[in-house]
Amino acid sequence: MARQFFVGGNFKMNPGSVEQKKNIIDILNQADLDPSTEVVIAPPALYLIPLKGLVRKEIQLAAQNCYFKTSGAFTGEISPTQLVDAGIPYVILGHSERRTLFHETSEFVGNKTKAALDASLKVILCVGETLVEREARKTTEVVNAQLQAVVDILKDTAYWSNIVIAYEPVWAIGTGKVATAVQAQDAHAEIRQFLKTRVSESVAETTRVIYGGSVTAANCKELGASTQPDVDGFLVGGASLKPEFVNIINAMK
């Protein structure tokens, strides 16, 4: 079964008012975008609702994080049900910046993933190894452990139809050091193998595994080429705020 190409833009906590963010929104609204690619943008939470009203309807919104409780005394957090209530369909969970800077464990990411899916959100689940781990040839071990923590919490295989896995090697995020097409393909094939053995063959075949880490207009075509059959799209940070995001969305065109 063909998997729909997916491109996400993670705006992170980058500066800019709604007015400034309108620049990239205007570019996206006017661009000739490949209709066969699913496109999602993730602005800071404060901008989700205004940008939802400004961006063309084919482009969906994602939060950059959420908590695992529905409501209560959790100052500063946003619940999955609140995102659904605001009409936001996606959430990014497990981004390496959250794992590293905010000490999110894989178990915590698993709990948040289940809560988000239970609330009917779709999840962009980020996994990836550090440079030290890659150099120690531990990429598969690290990524599998991150995924296993989610598998342990999601008992029902049906959950996986609403998950997109983002393989984001930490050493490639925001560094300009993109993985080679072969490195990305190899890691994605390992992830698919993990899904096949630990979840199910059909989940392995249908789940989209996207690559993130210094994707640009210059490298996206090679990363997404048919010689990389397990690369189903991209999660883009820095370049998602630039006009070249259009070229990345259209990488398969």
Ligand code: PEP
């Ligand atoms: C990201 O933040 O998910 C990311 C991939 O960032 P960048 O594209 O800037 O490396």
